[in-house]
Amino acid sequence: MAKRQVMFTFPAELIKEPIIYNLGHKFKVVTNIRRADVTENRGWVVLELEGEEADIEQGIAWVTNKGVRVDPVIGDIVEG
Amino acid sequence: MQPVNVCDFCLSPLEVSYDYKTLAKALSREKLAQGPLTMWRYRDMLPVEGKEVDIGAGFTPLVKADNLGRELGLDRLYIKNDCLNPTYSFKDRPVSVAVTKAREFGFGTVACASTGNLAASVAAHAAKANMKAYVFVPSNVEPGKLVGTAIYDPVLVKVDGSYDDVNRLCNRLAERYNWGFININLRPYYAEGSKTLGYEVAEQLGWRAPDCVVAPAASGLLFTRIWKGLDEFSMLGLIEPVNTHMYLAQAAGSSPIVNAFQAGSLHVHPVEPDTIAKSIAIGNPADGYYALMVARQSGGGACAVTDEEAVAGMKLLAQTEGIFAEAVGGVVVGALRKLAASGSIKRNQLTVAFITGAGPKTQEIVADVVRPVTIQPTLESFEEVLSVPA
Numbered sequence A: 001m002a003k004r005q006v007m008f009t010f011p012a013e014l015i016k017e018p019i020i021y022n023l024g025h026k027f028k029v030v031t032n033i034r035r036a037d038v039t040e041n042r043g044w045v046v047l048e049l050e051g052e053e054a055d056i057e058q059g060i061a062w063v064t065n066k067g068v069r070v071d072p073v074i075g076d077i078v079e080g
Numbered sequence B: 001m002q003p004v005n006v007c008d009f010c011l012s013p014l015e016v017s018y019d020y021k022t023l024a025k026a027l028s029r030e031k032l033a034q035g036p037l038t039m040w041r042y043r044d045m046l047p048v049e050g051k052e053v054d055i056g057a058g059f060t061p062l063v064k065a066d067n068l069g070r071e072l073g074l075d076r077l078y079i080k081n082d083c084l085n086p087t088y089s090f091k092d093r094p095v096s097v098a099v100t101k102a103r104e105f106g107f108g109t110v111a112c113a114s115t116g117n118l119a120a121s122v123a124a125h126a127a128k129a130n131m132k133a134y135v136f137v138p139s140n141v142e143p144g145k146l147v148g149t150a151i152y153d154p155v156l157v158k159v160d161g162s163y164d165d166v167n168r169l170c171n172r173l174a175e176r177y178n179w180g181f182i183n184i185n186l187r188p189y190y191a192e193g194s195k196t197l198g199y200e201v202a203e204q205l206g207w208r209a210p211d212c213v214v215a216p217a218a219s220g221l222l223f224t225r226i227w228k229g230l231d232e233f234s235m236l237g238l239i240e241p242v243n244t245h246m247y248l249a250q251a252a253g254s255s256p257i258v259n260a261f262q263a264g265s266l267h268v269h270p271v272e273p274d275t276i277a278k279s280i281a282i283g284n285p286a287d288g289y290y291a292l293m294v295a296r297q298s299g300g301g302a303c304a305v306t307d308e309e310a311v312a313g314m315k316l317l318a319q320t321e322g323i324f325a326e327a328v329g330g331v332v333v334g335a336l337r338k339l340a341a342s343g344s345i346k347r348n349q350l351t352v353a354f355i356t357g358a359g360p361k362t363q364e365i366v367a368d369v370v371r372p373v374t375i376q377p378t379l380e381s382f383e384e385v386l387s388v389p390a
C-alpha cells in the first residue's frame, strides 16, 4: 500500500460535484481529508490518498481529467 | 529533532522553535559583534549542534545606494548585496544549515531539485562536507548554469520531462531513498538559514530594523525568514520592536502570491510560470500563504514586474551601483521603482532592497548591452571614430 499527500484545487463549476466521494468509489483509494477551504466560486482540499500505487495514479488521472488541479501538498520543489 | 517537514496530522509545513528566554540571557550585541564574519556569527540562533559545514556564506555588504536612490526618489536606500556569497546567491545561507543538519542526522547523501542556484550551493557544500550529492535538473536548464554546479562534482541528473515531471519524481525519490533532501525533509532547517539575512541587515544598520524591505519571493521562504530574523532580534532584546513594512516582488509571469495579495484572498492559487527570471519561477509556492500573511500584517505589499521591467532593472542597478545581479535582482529593482513612484514607499523611509543572486550565471538575458565600437590599432582611427578631445 502507498500513501500520497496532495492538494486538489476546484474550479467554480466543479464545487458542487461529489468528486472526492466518487474518487473513493470508482477506484480502490481511501481519501482522508486534512484541511480544506471551499467558497461559492473556489475551493481547495488537502488530503491523503491511500491505496495501491496504480490505483492512486489512475484516481489522480481521473480527477485531473475532470478539471481539478492536483498539486503536491509541499508545493513545488524544483527551486531556483 | 528529526528530518521531517510536514505535520502528520494537518499536512502543514513544520517549523523549528527555540527557547527565546534562555537565548536572550546568553546573547548581547557585544558578544554577537565578536563572532566570525560569516552567517555563523549567529550560530546560537540556528538549529545546529555539530560542527558547521561552512564555505564562507554570509556577512555580505550592505551598501548605501545613493545613485539608485536618486534615480528612484528614495533618500535612504540600501542594498543588501547577497550576490557576494561563495556560490553567488543567498542560497548558501540556508544550504549551509541544511547540510550541517544532514551530517548531524547521519545522512551520507544530500539531494535537491533545482534550476541553478540551489543546485550549485548544495554541490559545493557537499564537497566541503565530503558527502555525496544528487542534483536533479529539468532538461531545459541553460548550459551556463550546469557548469556552475558540475564543477563541484555532484551526480548531475538531467530529467527528460517537464518541470512538473521533475517535481513529481523528486517527491517520490524523497519517499524512497534515505537521503537528506535539502528542500523536502531538511526544509525546516534549510529555512532557518535565511534568517541570517534579517539579522545581518539589522546589525549592519547599527542595531535597528529598516522601515521598508523589498525582497523577491519564489517559494516565499526567504521573504518570511527575513521577517523572522528581524522579529527574533527584537524578541531577544537586540533591537527595538520591529515596525518594518515588508514588500515582496515577483515576476509577472509567475506571481501567484501577488495575485492573492491583490485579490484580497487568503489562498494562493497555483499558476504555470512563464518568465525569464527562472530562479523565482515557482507556480505553487510552499510558503505562499505565510509570505502573504507577512506582507499583509506588516503593512507592506506585493508587486509584480514584467520581464522587460526586470531587464531594465538589471541594467539600472549595474549602471548606478556597479552591481551585476541576475534577473531576480532586476525584479526587485523594478518593484522598488513602482513602490517609490506610487508613494507606497516614502522618500525618507529607510529602505533595504535584497539582491539575492549574481548576473554572470545568466548573462544571455542582457547580451544586447555588448555594442563595442570597432577601430583600427592606430591613434588616427581612435580619434576619428570616437572624437574624444585630448
Ligand SMILES: Cc1ncc(COP(=O)(O)O)c(C=O)c1O
Pocket: A079, A080, B089, B090, B091, B117, B118, B216, B217, B218, B219, B220, B221, B222, B223, B279, B280, B326, B328, B356, B357, B358
Ligand atoms: C536568486 C534567488 N532569489 C530569490 C529566490 C527566492 O527564494 P524563495 O524560494 O525562498 O522565495 C531564489 C530561489 O528560489 C533565488 O535563486
